[in-house]
Amino acid sequence: MTTRPMIVVDRVTKEYRIGERTAAYGTLRDAGTRMMRRAFHRLQSSRPEGRQLLEALNEVSFEVHAGETVGVIGRNGAGKSTLLKLLGRITQPTRGSIDLYGRVGCLLEVGTGFHAELSGRENVYLSGAILGMRRADIQRQFDAIVAFAEVERFIDTPVKFYSSGMYMRLAFAVAAHLHPEILLIDEVLAVGDANFQKRCLGKIEEFRSIGRTVLFVSHNMSSVLRLCPRVILLEGGRLIADGPADQVTRRYLQSDTGSPAERIWTEPSKAPGNAVARLHAVRIRDENGRIVPTLDIRRPFQVEVEYWALDPGARATVSIHLINEEGVCLLVTNDFNNRVWWETPRQAGLVRTGVQVPANFMAEGQVSVLAAVCSYNPDIVHVYERDVVSFQIVDRSEGDGVRGEYGGTWPGVVRPMLEWRIEQLSAESRAVAGNTAGVK
Amino acid sequence: MTTTTTMTTEALTPGAPAVHIAIRPTPPRIVDELREVWDHRELFYFLAWRDIQVRYKQTVLGVAWAVLQPLLAVIVSSLIFGRLAHMPSDGIAYPLFFYAGNLPWIFMASGVGASAASLVGSPNLITRVYFPRMIIPAAAVLSGLIDFLIAAAGLGFLMVRYRMAPSWQLLLAAPVLGLILLLTCAVGGWLAAVNVKYRDVRYVVPFFMQIWFFATPVIYPASLVPPQWRVLLALNPMVGFIDAFRAACFGRPFDWVTLAIATAVTFALLTLAIRTFRSIEQTFADYI
Numbered sequence: 001m002t003t004r005p006m007i008v009v010d011r012v013t014k015e016y017r018i019g020e021r022t023a024a025y026g027t028l029r030d031a032g033t034r035m036m037r038r039a040f041h042r043l044q045s046s047r048p049e050g051r052q053l054l055e056a057l058n059e060v061s062f063e064v065h066a067g068e069t070v071g072v073i074g075r076n077g078a079g080k081s082t083l084l085k086l087l088g089r090i091t092q093p094t095r096g097s098i099d100l101y102g103r104v105g106c107l108l109e110v111g112t113g114f115h116a117e118l119s120g121r122e123n124v125y126l127s128g129a130i131l132g133m134r135r136a137d138i139q140r141q142f143d144a145i146v147a148f149a150e151v152e153r154f155i156d157t158p159v160k161f162y163s164s165g166m167y168m169r170l171a172f173a174v175a176a177h178l179h180p181e182i183l184l185i186d187e188v189l190a191v192g193d194a195n196f197q198k199r200c201l202g203k204i205e206e207f208r209s210i211g212r213t214v215l216f217v218s219h220n221m222s223s224v225l226r227l228c229p230r231v232i233l234l235e236g237g238r239l240i241a242d243g244p245a246d247q248v249t250r251r252y253l254q255s256d257t258g259s260p261a262e263r264i265w266t267e268p269s270k271a272p273g274n275a276v277a278r279l280h281a282v283r284i285r286d287e288n289g290r291i292v293p294t295l296d297i298r299r300p301f302q303v304e305v306e307y308w309a310l311d312p313g314a315r316a317t318v319s320i321h322l323i324n325e326e327g328v329c330l331l332v333t334n335d336f337n338n339r340v341w342w343e344t345p346r347q348a349g350l351v352r353t354g355v356q357v358p359a360n361f362m363a364e365g366q367v368s369v370l371a372a373v374c375s376y377n378p379d380i381v382h383v384y385e386r387d388v389v390s391f392q393i394v395d396r397s398e399g400d401g402v403r404g405e406y407g408g409t410w411p412g413v414v415r416p417m418l419e420w421r422i423e424q425l426s427a428e429s430r431a432v433a434g435n436t437a438g439v440k
Numbered sequence: 441m442t443t444t445t446t447m448t449t450e451a452l453t454p455g456a457p458a459v460h461i462a463i464r465p466t467p468p469r470i471v472d473e474l475r476e477v478w479d480h481r482e483l484f485y486f487l488a489w490r491d492i493q494v495r496y497k498q499t500v501l502g503v504a505w506a507v508l509q510p511l512l513a514v515i516v517s518s519l520i521f522g523r524l525a526h527m528p529s530d531g532i533a534y535p536l537f538f539y540a541g542n543l544p545w546i547f548m549a550s551g552v553g554a555s556a557a558s559l560v561g562s563p564n565l566i567t568r569v570y571f572p573r574m575i576i577p578a579a580a581v582l583s584g585l586i587d588f589l590i591a592a593a594g595l596g597f598l599m600v601r602y603r604m605a606p607s608w609q610l611l612l613a614a615p616v617l618g619l620i621l622l623l624t625c626a627v628g629g630w631l632a633a634v635n636v637k638y639r640d641v642r643y644v645v646p647f648f649m650q651i652w653f654f655a656t657p658v659i660y661p662a663s664l665v666p667p668q669w670r671v672l673l674a675l676n677p678m679v680g681f682i683d684a685f686r687a688a689c690f691g692r693p694f695d696w697v698t699l700a701i702a703t704a705v706t707f708a709l710l711t712l713a714i715r716t717f718r719s720i721e722q723t724f725a726d727y728i
Binding site: 016088089090091093094095096097099100101102103108113117118125129132134181 | 486
């Protein structure tokens with residue numbers, strides 16, 4: 001089976017100029033001033049202006065053979081999407097080479113090429129053509145695509161009237177019928193209801209079973225573990241692990257190399273703050289006291305702040321804000337909730353304060369910490385530092401968590417384990433045993 | 441497997457030729473890229489068809505717009521330039537003269553406008569799926585061909601109205617139109633690529649097109665220009681093409697020299713456009 005390489009990635013590096021991906025385009029006027037400045041600069045020092053480069057991928061090499069399903073994992077900004085974009089020829093490597101031995105189907109996002117004004121039928125043809133299908137292929141598979149998406153009744157309605165679920169289903173259905181030899185998938189399983197997700201996973205399974213090659217990028221450890229025997233771990237643009245799925249995912253979940261979970265300011269004069277208080281350290285600790293950026297949702301953890309209290313006369317309080325990926329502030333908590341400490345007279349010196357966050361509390365995802373130190377009467381903010389540390393809450397669908405064994409999207413910003421009371425009010429003899437299995 | 445071509449067909453397993461896609465920091469060879477464009481030829485049709493569908497889907501008059509616009513233009517200019525200004529028109533009824541010049545001009549101008557905006561207007565394609573990027577501006581030009589054909593019916597109507605019988609030369613209008621299409625792709629494609637990097641292009645284009653319009657004998661005949669300026673004027677390829685288009689429609693003699701100059705300029709522009717396009721097309725996704 002491992003005789004025929006399908007994907008060969010050889011020392012691939014992709015550099016972006018800083019800011020290139022966001023405010024990339026300039027104006028002719030800017031280009032003009034830049035040229036002038038550069039010319040002037042050259043007159044002065046003959047050294048060209050150094051550009052700030054961001055290496056989204058750095059010397060990444062791996063091979064994938066026919067019939068393999070490989071998961072690609074890593075934190076935000078690790079280079080997963082860049083890798084997929086290079087493999088999908090959306091953009092070009094700065095150095096290195098990639099060889100693909102087969103037709104490539106690339107699902108970076110479902111609904112590629114869909115147009116809201118066009119009907120479902122028209123969009124199937126359009127999107128199929130954009131993804132690389134021949135008209136005859138689409139015609140032949142049209143009924144299968146529509147049936148897979150379950151939108152038969154609305155196929156001649158413009159897709160702008162579709163529900164988001166219907167839209168996603170139709171979009172995935174087109175892509176699933178591409179029949180490429182190499183399939184690149186990015187997070188598409190995060191769409192649709194549980195039933196549809198199951199069929200998507202089934203489709204990927206089917207791909208694998210007929211010897212097709214699948215590269216699957218995901219944040220969702222449970223679907224990676226379920227689908228991919230082999231996993232590649234990226235961190236800061238480098239490939240740091242490539243091996244059996246359980247080993248690599250465990251390493252990912254435990255890794256604390258270059259941890260964003262701790263921040264220390266060794267020089268008080270350079271630390272955020274003022275004459276009353278300055279930060280010394282902020283860190284995230286798991287229940288065993290280890291500093292880790294990745295936390296299991298089923299375990300409690302601690303956010304710890306150390307600061308220099310510089311003015312014994314000021315009664316300062318530390319405030320922690322937890323902010324999720326959408327920028328929503330999940331909570332604010334202050335150490336004045338500890339009334340004993342609050343009433344205690346202060347001394348100048350280093351203070352450590354920590355807050356316990358219970359298990360099964362926040363939803364999974366990336367959480368950023370804002371640390372503040374302030375005092376009241378008069379109200380003065382001494383420190384207000386955004387994004388000092390961040391951590392990832394991981395919810396593996398292992399059955400004993402809130403999400404049970406369900407591996408799909410689970411909405412909500414909190415995820416508490418709540419108590420359910422269930423009573424069987426009557427029992428019919430026809431009842432299937434499975435229906436009542438979970439009830440005691 | 442150290443080939444640097446983009447798409448080569450190699451037999452990896454006996455009897456089963458496999459696709460080989462080589463991704464390198466340098467642009468693929470031009471022949472490979474053009475072959476890929478050919479492989480995706482159906483996409484031209486689908487993208488052009490989408491543009492047309494979307495353009496007319498929410499309009500009351502629908503396709504009638506394609507007739508109405510040139511019709512209103514010919515009425516207004518016949519009144520102003522024909523009746524009021526007594527513009528000479530090489531012995532052809534002014535409305536007919538104007539319409540036969542305006543028809544290819546509008547095709548070119550709207551094609552350049554549409555394709556210049558096409559890449560910046562399709563971020564959802566460029567950042568998510570691969571196909572040769574040249575198809576996007578080219579399909580935008582192609583979608584204007586339908587409008588052209590509909591509007592061409594108006595020319596037929598005017599020819600009947602002014603009792604102008606077409607000669608066999610009318611067949612030559614097709615290759616002339618083909619050349620105009622190439623010119624439109626060249627100018628539009630170049631602007632589209634530059635627009636990705638420098639967004640001022642969209643402010644420059646309308647201004648540039650207006651100047652180009654007055655430098656092209658649409659409302660006036662080329663014979664109005666002093667002979668010593670004609671050679672300079674011929675460097676504007678639309679001069680030769682519009683002249684040839686009128687000659688084809690009205691059975692007049694062709695000015696082969698200006699047509700040859702126009703064709704040469706068109707191919708030079710096309711080469712320039714393809715070179716510029718290829719030098720930045722691999723990184724469009726990073727800018728859009």
